[in-house]
Structures are given as C-alpha cells and as structure tokens.
Amino acid sequence: MTGAIGKPTPYIDAVQKVTGQAMYADDYKFPNMVYVSCLRSTESHAKIKSLELKKAEASPGVVAIVTGKDIPVPFGVLSISRDETAMAIEKVRYQGEIVAAVAAETIEAAEAGVKLINVEYEPLTEFFTPQDSLKTCTPDEQIHAHTKDHKNIHKTAELRFNEPEKELETAKHKQTGNFIFAGVTHGFTEPHSAVAMWNGDETLTIISATQVPHYLQKNLSKVLGLPLHKIQVKKPVLGGGFGGKSDPFPHEMIVSFLSKKIKRPVKCTFSREEVFITHHGRHPTEINMSLSCDDGGKITALDADIIIDGGAYGSFGVVTSYYNGVLLQGPYLIDKFGFRTRRTYTNKHQCGAMRGHGAVNPRYAVETLLDMMAHDMEMDPCDLREKNFLSDHSSTVGEFRITSNGIRDCIAAVRKKSDWDNRYGNLPYGHGLGVACGFFISGSALPILWNRYPQTVVHAKLDFDGRIVMFSGASDIGQGSDTMLVQIAAEELGIPMDFVQVEVSDTKTTPVDLGSYSSRVTFMVGNAAKSAASNIRREMAKAISKEKDTPAENITFKNGRIFTNDKSLDISWEEGVEMAMAGRGAFVESGFYISPKLGGNFKGAGAGLSPSYSFGAFISEVEVNPKTGETNVIKVWGAHDCGKALNPLAVEGQIEGSIHMGLGQTMSEEMRYKNGQQLNANFFDYRIPSSLDTPDMDVTIIESNDPEGPYGAKEAGEGPIHPVLPSIGNAVFDAVGVRMMELPITPDKVLKKIKENA
Amino acid sequence: MEKVTLTVNGFTQSVLVESHETILDTLRNRLNLTGTKKCCDEGTCGSCTILMDGKPVLGCLTPTLRCVGKEILTIEGISSGESLHLVQKHLVKSLGLQCGFCTPGVVMTAIPFLEENPHASRNEIKESLSGNLCRCTGYKKIIDAVENAAEEMRS
Numbered sequence: 001m002t003g004a005i006g007k008p009t010p011y012i013d014a015v016q017k018v019t020g021q022a023m024y025a026d027d028y029k030f031p032n033m034v035y036v037s038c039l040r041s042t043e044s045h046a047k048i049k050s051l052e053l054k055k056a057e058a059s060p061g062v063v064a065i066v067t068g069k070d071i072p073v074p075f076g077v078l079s080i081s082r083d084e085t086a087m088a089i090e091k092v093r094y095q096g097e098i099v100a101a102v103a104a105e106t107i108e109a110a111e112a113g114v115k116l117i118n119v120e121y122e123p124l125t126e127f128f129t130p131q132d133s134l135k136t137c138t139p140d141e142q143i144h145a146h147t148k149d150h151k152n153i154h155k156t157a158e159l160r161f162n163e164p165e166k167e168l169e170t171a172k173h174k175q176t177g178n179f180i181f182a183g184v185t186h187g188f189t190e191p192h193s194a195v196a197m198w199n200g201d202e203t204l205t206i207i208s209a210t211q212v213p214h215y216l217q218k219n220l221s222k223v224l225g226l227p228l229h230k231i232q233v234k235k236p237v238l239g240g241g242f243g244g245k246s247d248p249f250p251h252e253m254i255v256s257f258l259s260k261k262i263k264r265p266v267k268c269t270f271s272r273e274e275v276f277i278t279h280h281g282r283h284p285t286e287i288n289m290s291l292s293c294d295d296g297g298k299i300t301a302l303d304a305d306i307i308i309d310g311g312a313y314g315s316f317g318v319v320t321s322y323y324n325g326v327l328l329q330g331p332y333l334i335d336k337f338g339f340r341t342r343r344t345y346t347n348k349h350q351c352g353a354m355r356g357h358g359a360v361n362p363r364y365a366v367e368t369l370l371d372m373m374a375h376d377m378e379m380d381p382c383d384l385r386e387k388n389f390l391s392d393h394s395s396t397v398g399e400f401r402i403t404s405n406g407i408r409d410c411i412a413a414v415r416k417k418s419d420w421d422n423r424y425g426n427l428p429y430g431h432g433l434g435v436a437c438g439f440f441i442s443g444s445a446l447p448i449l450w451n452r453y454p455q456t457v458v459h460a461k462l463d464f465d466g467r468i469v470m471f472s473g474a475s476d477i478g479q480g481s482d483t484m485l486v487q488i489a490a491e492e493l494g495i496p497m498d499f500v501q502v503e504v505s506d507t508k509t510t511p512v513d514l515g516s517y518s519s520r521v522t523f524m525v526g527n528a529a530k531s532a533a534s535n536i537r538r539e540m541a542k543a544i545s546k547e548k549d550t551p552a553e554n555i556t557f558k559n560g561r562i563f564t565n566d567k568s569l570d571i572s573w574e575e576g577v578e579m580a581m582a583g584r585g586a587f588v589e590s591g592f593y594i595s596p597k598l599g600g601n602f603k604g605a606g607a608g609l610s611p612s613y614s615f616g617a618f619i620s621e622v623e624v625n626p627k628t629g630e631t632n633v634i635k636v637w638g639a640h641d642c643g644k645a646l647n648p649l650a651v652e653g654q655i656e657g658s659i660h661m662g663l664g665q666t667m668s669e670e671m672r673y674k675n676g677q678q679l680n681a682n683f684f685d686y687r688i689p690s691s692l693d694t695p696d697m698d699v700t701i702i703e704s705n706d707p708e709g710p711y712g713a714k715e716a717g718e719g720p721i722h723p724v725l726p727s728i729g730n731a732v733f734d735a736v737g738v739r740m741m742e743l744p745i746t747p748d749k750v751l752k753k754i755k756e757n758a
Numbered sequence: 759m760e761k762v763t764l765t766v767n768g769f770t771q772s773v774l775v776e777s778h779e780t781i782l783d784t785l786r787n788r789l790n791l792t793g794t795k796k797c798c799d800e801g802t803c804g805s806c807t808i809l810m811d812g813k814p815v816l817g818c819l820t821p822t823l824r825c826v827g828k829e830i831l832t833i834e835g836i837s838s839g840e841s842l843h844l845v846q847k848h849l850v851k852s853l854g855l856q857c858g859f860c861t862p863g864v865v866m867t868a869i870p871f872l873e874e875n876p877h878a879s880r881n882e883i884k885e886s887l888s889g890n891l892c893r894c895t896g897y898k899k900i901i902d903a904v905e906n907a908a909e910e911m912r913s
Binding site: 013020022026 | 842
C-alpha cells in the first residue's frame, strides 16, 4: 500500500462537523414549508372508537390533517413482515403510536392542532410480557390478526444439528444458565427528521435521516403507489444510527403523503421522547442455554431456548430471531448445536436491529457459561477458549464459510497487555478481570429483498478538471464510509485524497446500495469502489499506452504521477487525464460487489451467511464495592480482527464506540415500562455512559488480511461490541464471586447476589 | 411576539420572538444558525451549548429574552473553517467525532474550559465534558483531542 490506505485519516467531512456547517436533516428549510406534529396514542392496545378532527381543522395555521385510513398500505423493512401502517387504523398497538398527523404553518400551530383532536378508545386486553403473549388468547385479543394458533407469537426460528440435546443429557461437564436482558435503545444524538417535497415534475424528493435510502424508496413506492423512478431519497449528514434508522418509518410516509397532497414542502422532526418511543432497539431477551465440554475442555454441545420481546410490530424481528441463534456458531467449533428463538408481539415500542444485531445477548450467555465451565474445571478461561477456536479457512456446523480468522492473535494480544496470566484470579477481593470473545458478519451474503442485482454498485467519474467523483449509495452514518471511498480512489489512482470527492446517498444520482446495516459497507462498497477506481486506471493506462507506445501493464500511478519504471514515460496526473479523455471526453467507470454463493440447503441456511467474519477478544477489569454493590469498569483491553484497517483511526473509533455502547447496556441502560408506558424516555433517566463513566481503553487492531475483503478488510463497527458485555460480567465474578445473569448489572443486583453468596 | 435586540457572533440585530422561546429555537429557526444542535431539548445532553458573555449555557434551557444585552457566541462564531480553533483542529486530527452531531456542543464546552483552565489534567477534562453526551466515540478521542489542544495552547 503506497497511498491513502492504512493510514490514520481524519474524516473528509470533519471540518464541516467541527464548525457547525454540516447539514443534518432538520437543518434543511424550504420556502413555503409546513411542519408536522403527531397525535400519539395514550392507550397500549385499544380500538379507535372515534376520531374527531373538526376543531383541529379549524385551528389557525392548520393546513392539513391525515389519519391512518388516508395512508392504509402496510410497510416494513422485511417483505415478510409488512405489518405496520403510517398511522394506526382501527386500533392502536402501543402507547405512543401515531394516530393522526397535523401539518401547519408553524410547529406551534401544528402542536396546537394536535391538542384539539378528540379520540375515543375502547381498551383491549394488553400484553406487556412475552410470557403473556405465548399464551392462547381470543381472536379479538390478538395484537395482529396474522399470528397463528391465537397466540401473539410473531416468529419461531429453530435450527438443530447433530442432536445437541442428547449430548447434553449425559454430559459430564455441563453448564446451564437462565439469562435475562433488559431492552436497550440506540440513543443516537440526532432525532429522526425528514422533509419531503412534491416537485413540479410530479416526483417526490425526501431528505431523511435514514441509514437505508434504498429501502425507504421501495417502501415509499408501495405506500404512495408511486413508481420507483419518481422517488428521490437523499440522506444528508446523519447524526448516528446504530441500526435505529435502518427501517422505513411512519413519519417518512406521512411527510411524503402530505407533500404530495398539499404540494408544499413538509417537515417532521421528532422530540427526544418521540425518538425513545420510536425505538426499534435491542429486544428484551430471556435465554436458557446449556453448554457441555469433554474432559479436555473441548465444547461438545450447545443448546439455547430464547424468547425475545418484539413489541408491537415486526421490523427486522425475523432476522433478529435467527441471529440470536445462528451467530452462536462461532468463534468456537461446536458440532452439536441447536437453538429455538420465539419472537413475541407485545403492546410496547417495537424492537429491531441495534449494533451487533440479535447476537449480543446470546453472546453474553455463552461467554458466561464458558467462564463457569473454566471455573468448575479449574482451567484458565483464556486457555479454555483457545482450545475451541474455529480455524481459519474452515466451516461451522451450519455451513458458514470461515475465511481469515485472527482470533488467536486477538486473545494473545489482550492476554499479554492486561498481564492476564499474572493477574487473573490473583487480584484482591473486589477487583477482577474477565475475558470474552466474539465474531460477526461483514455484511449479509443475501439481500433483504431477493433480487439478481449485486449488493452494491459504485461509479467513478473522471472529468477534465482531473477530479475523481465517487458516486455511491452507501450511507455514511458517522462511521466514515465517505472517507473510505475517497481513500480507495486515491490509493487506486495514486493521487492525493483532495483530488477525490464523493456524491453519496441519493437514489436519483447514485447507483443503488442496500444501506448501512449488517456491517456490510466497508466489505461490499469498498470492493465495488476499488473495482470502479481501478477500471478508471485501466482506461487511462490504455489511452496513455496507445499514445506513448508503452505497454499498459508497465504503467504505474503513484504520488500524482503516471510513469514507467525506466522513466521513458513520466507524466503528471493532469497530462494523463488529458490523454485519457482525448476524443472521448469525461467518462464513468463502474464497479460492483456480489457475494459468492454460500451456505447449505436447509431452511434458515441463509441467516448469518456472510462472505467474511470479523473476530475479537476483550478483557475487562472491574472494581466492585462489596458493601454497596457499586461496580466500576476501570479498563478494557480490546483486540479486534478487522482484516485490514483501511483507516486505523476510524477502526479504533468503532472499537471505542463499541466499548461505550457495550458498557452502557451492561451497567446502566434499560428501557423501563409500567403498564406499557415508558418511564424513562429521556437522557436523565435512561443513562448512557458519560465521559466520567468511560474506562481506560486499550485498543489493538489485528489484521488477518481477508482474501476477499478490499485490501483484506472486514467489518469493525459491530463485532467489537459482543465481547464487551460478557467480559465485564466475568470480571465481576472474578472480583466478588457472583454470577450476573441479568443485565444491566446495577448495584442492587450485585449486592443481593453477594448477600446470597455469604 | 416580542421584538428583541440580540447580539450574536458580534452582530447586533432585531428579531421577533415568542416570549417563551428558547435561544436554541431563535438561533436555529429565526437566525438560520443551525450549527447549534437540538438533541434532547431538555437540558440533558449538552449539544446546544453556546456562550453567553463567555460562559457556556444550554441553548434549550435559556429563554431568548434572557439573552438581550448579552454577547451570544455560537459555533458559527468560532471559526469559518479557514482558521480552526485548536480544539477544533485536534478534534479533526484525532477523530474526536464520528457523526458530528454532538460536536458543536463539545467545542463550545471545551473552549471556555481550556481558557479558564489551561493546565487542566486529563481527569479534569473528562469532568468538564461530562455534560456532553456522545454516542459514537466512547469519549476517548474527544478527551485526547482536548488534551492535545490544551498542550498546544500552552506551548
């Protein structure tokens, strides 16, 4: 690597961001724009008996009011669970569901209009726990009519290989645990916001804070009955997502419908409380898991029964159900393996995808059981894990293809840096170390909506000014994908990064990309960008070769020069551009990524399939006050195998951000409800870690050079969160000898366990 | 509506505002200064931090009427992008930002803090930023950036 790849690189939009010039969705304002405020349900599960709009319609400044029946077409990110409409029709399924939307000249007028709408509800039986939802109910009580057997079960996902239950029945070394996880939410700082415009040419433009412009375009087309080619979705600078902006949302349907109806720009921006209500975060989860080993510490079987509380609608829930199970197949070799996940509907905010999608909670369970196993077998927890790692270029029992795998280097790094071998088990009472590992997909090998297209296409444009513009639908949500596109083009063409600019996330001008989810962007878009830029180089070399009578394969692009080793050719980038464009003009080259065909032939074989997997090992150090149960995480050592760090600064940022989010879920974060109402829909009561809660972080990047990743790269945005949580839980055990089977690990729970133990 | 005279980033102008309006809404909606971000609008996150007579205040908890006769400084008044403040320079360099939404608030907190505490320790810097929620970075690189800025300011 001679150019921009592999160097710590500040983001290309960083100056805009530190100066306040970066434009987020709510920063856009258009002439004649109206503002939307939403009426939200005060009931958790109830029929809408009547909806009286007259007073609101007469309120000063109110321009239009829409209700559920105006926009009745259901939508959802997965085609198999399109179970949501823009607003409730006939009945509401959670407190805070949108019942009507008022558009007015000012936001104050819209809010005043909302207050004048009168709704009468007729309460229905409410379901607040998955246990209630698993029971048989009357058809009238069903949250959704489509669920089977008069139960509120949305999805049952089950896979089983080689009868793990038989092995577990007779196993000599066996650990079983019942784990409970509170729901947590993304907590991104930028609230959802969208502004839609109906254009004079009968097309729709929507600027929205979304991670998935493509899926929004598709769902808008369905809901509005508008052809795809008349819809332009633009993602502006985005203030964080973590999976929380990866669904199409009701407010996006509402502003689009309204702008088409009233022919004016329409904006809707959520309050923080509305962001909490919208949720789509990590499912509250209960896991019963059993794990067995042979005398030598080799894992012989794993079986898990998992219940996830999906809330009122489907979202990514079917995928979440599978990911809870299938992503237990690594990083350890397990031949006898099975799971069943049941996702229930309840009358609460809907859950969906959140960083580490589906696999974070079961990871906590399996890593805790491994720690218990090591303790009972008097083995070092790191040694036990090392006996069981999948090898590189191997396969899991569910036929995941493992390519590069740096897990051994990961655990060696954190073991050494934390002085594990001398300190583990030897720290004074109240101090402890814990270890855990993890792995994650680098994008899903199969698209959400089946099609024959590549997962992504990137266009690279060369023009007379010598500038390369990378056109990509990839959505930078803060992870730095725009910077990656620039780095790759600069690397391939041997030019400084400031010769390269991006045009991104606009379904009118950029080629289709599926979105920023499932840690797919670096791997897939990176490969496509590399191919697009190298095709520009090939075209340039061809033209220069013809003009200068030099074999194209001898031509090097480097440091802004184009030359041969013997210097018979040595021209500037600009001269090369002029030759390449002679008689042809500006041109565009395309690159794409399509996953190889992978996986088995059984039902569910596609879940969790990825062209490559990242791996990681983390060690945490905690301090527990045995008198109060108060637990502080002092330091986290994290090693993550991202294949190749295209931008080490960004990879470190992803790992540190994962530590933050993992710490939050482990120690303090919890969606709390009473009778379906969230009790902590604000940042005072929903505690995300502050700078003062931040432990020391020691981050190690392991580069296993994946054979199919761009320059060897794999994912880094989600994998690093998995080991964080169980490494903390295991450290608490080392500190005070109690097993924390329920998250978050609050002082009261620790104290209770310590007292039980005494 | 009330007509008030505000001095923002050194420029004095008259604006019509509601009596209950916050300076955050006035800046964003009436003066088109959208660099100050609305994240929680209830005083919990620090994203809307601005300076009033040199002291950091939360824009979402400060009525516009209270800003009359004061010097208001927003992120737009710190630099145009051509000559970054050292805090901004190091946030860029150390990647003390990812999505960037909390960043203006971080800048507006760190600048007055370092001016008053040029010899602040790492722990004091951590404490000074405890009112600024960031969900992306895990704070490490933000703290690094402010520490590096302090060091360069001293030299």
